[in-house]
Amino acid sequence: MVAPPDNDVLWARALSYAYGGSPALLxxxxxxxxxxxxxxxxxxxxxxxTLLKCLSGQLLPDGGEVWFKSAPVHTLPxxxxxxxxxxxxxWIGTKPQLVPELTAWENAALPLMLxxxxxxxxxxxxxEWLDRLDVGECARVRPxxxxxxxxxxxxxxxxxxxxxxxxxxxxxxxxxxxxxxxQVLRTLTTAARxxxxxxxxxxxxxxxxxxxxxxxALLDGRRVGSVPSPxxxxxxxxxxxx
Numbered sequence: 001m002v003a004p005p006d007n008d009v010l011w012a013r014a015l016s017y018a019y020g021g022s023p024a025l026l027x028x029x030x031x032x033x034x035x036x037x038x039x040x041x042x043x044x045x046x047x048x049x050t051l052l053k054c055l056s057g058q059l060l061p062d063g064g065e066v067w068f069k070s071a072p073v074h075t076l077p078x079x080x081x082x083x084x085x086x087x088x089x090x091w092i093g094t095k096p097q098l099v100p101e102l103t104a105w106e107n108a109a110l111p112l113m114l115x116x117x118x119x120x121x122x123x124x125x126x127x128e129w130l131d132r133l134d135v136g137e138c139a140r141v142r143p144x145x146x147x148x149x150x151x152x153x154x155x156x157x158x159x160x161x162x163x164x165x166x167x168x169x170x171x172x173x174x175x176x177x178x179x180x181x182x183q184v185l186r187t188l189t190t191a192a193r194x195x196x197x198x199x200x201x202x203x204x205x206x207x208x209x210x211x212x213x214x215x216x217a218l219l220d221g222r223r224v225g226s227v228p229s230p231x232x233x234x235x236x237x238x239x240x241x242x
Contacts (some may be wrong), residue, residue: 008067009034009198010166015049015064024050025061026221027157030129035197037192039212047221048202051083052168055200056089057081063109068166069082086114092172096155098143099150104130104170105139113161122161129157148175156184160191166198185211 008031017025024049032038040048053059055066057073066073068084076084085091090111098107110128112120130136133153133203135146143151152175159167172188173181190213192199201212209215 010066010068010200012055012066013064015051015054015061015066017047017054017059017061019050024097024222025054027064028218028223029064030055030223032198032200035193035196035198036214037189037201037212039209039215040202040218041204041206041209041215042209042218042224043204046218048204048218049170050221052170052200052202053220055117056091056166056168057084063073071148074154086111088165090159090167091231092159092167092169094171096143096151096172096175098151098158100143104135104146104150107154108158108161110125110211111158111195115162125160126157129161130154132191133157133184149177149180152176153184156188160188160197163195164197166200167192168200168202170202172201173237178234183207207215 011031013029015025015028016023028047028051030051033177040051049060054061055073055216057066057076060073066075068088071084073081073084099110102110105123105126108130109122112122112125117125127136127139130139130153133156135150135153135157137153138146138150143154146154152172156172159169169188173184176184185208189199191197199212201208203209215225216223
């Protein structure tokens with residue numbers, strides 16, 4: 001095994017994965033730098049979700065390597081993977097996986113409390129993120145009484161409240177109305193930059209991808225390109241002129 005480059009907080013080489021003999025990833029290599037927002041783009045079915053799940057330790061790749069800092073994710077035992085995901089990774093999926101018996105703030109605070117954070121501190125942090133995502137008034141409401149877009153915002157608050165080193169966001173605004181997507185994405189990306197969170201953002205929406213620092217494209221399970229986003233180029237130009 002070869003250790004990852006020094007400037008990559010998350011790094012993978014030659015990843016392959018198949019579902020029942022049907023290839024989903026074919027030799028994909030990728031690296032994300034500390035604090036970078038990296039968009040993984042491509043049409044539905046191209047392997048975006050599979051890639052994020054391999055990188056986050058939810059799936060064990062059939063071949064290849066995944067590293068988080070100096071830890072080889074692909075060889076960690078189940079307990080090691082559980083601790084890695086609990087302490088360092090965050091996940092936002094297309095469907096909010098909330099605990100139905102818990103209120104919105106309890107769902108958002110759950111990862112913190114699982115780490116041992118006191119109830120009062122965890123609640124304060126969770127409610128702060130719920131407010132930022134415009135669902136603070138739902139703090140005491142259980143998921144069944146929320147609409148889908150509110151539940152997704154709670155799921156995003158839960159991921160951000162935990163302060164992950166790496167946040168995996170798989171089409172995070174898919175359940176939201178178009179009018180809500182920009183505000184939620186701005187909150188997510190601003191929070192990531194402010195807190196130094198590395199984000200891997202899977203999307204098929206070019207407009208969403210412009211919020212990233214760099215874009216990696218997949219097609220039929222293969223990597224086909226990597227370019228800086230227009231917004232990232234604009235930030236770089238401003239920094240040079242300054």
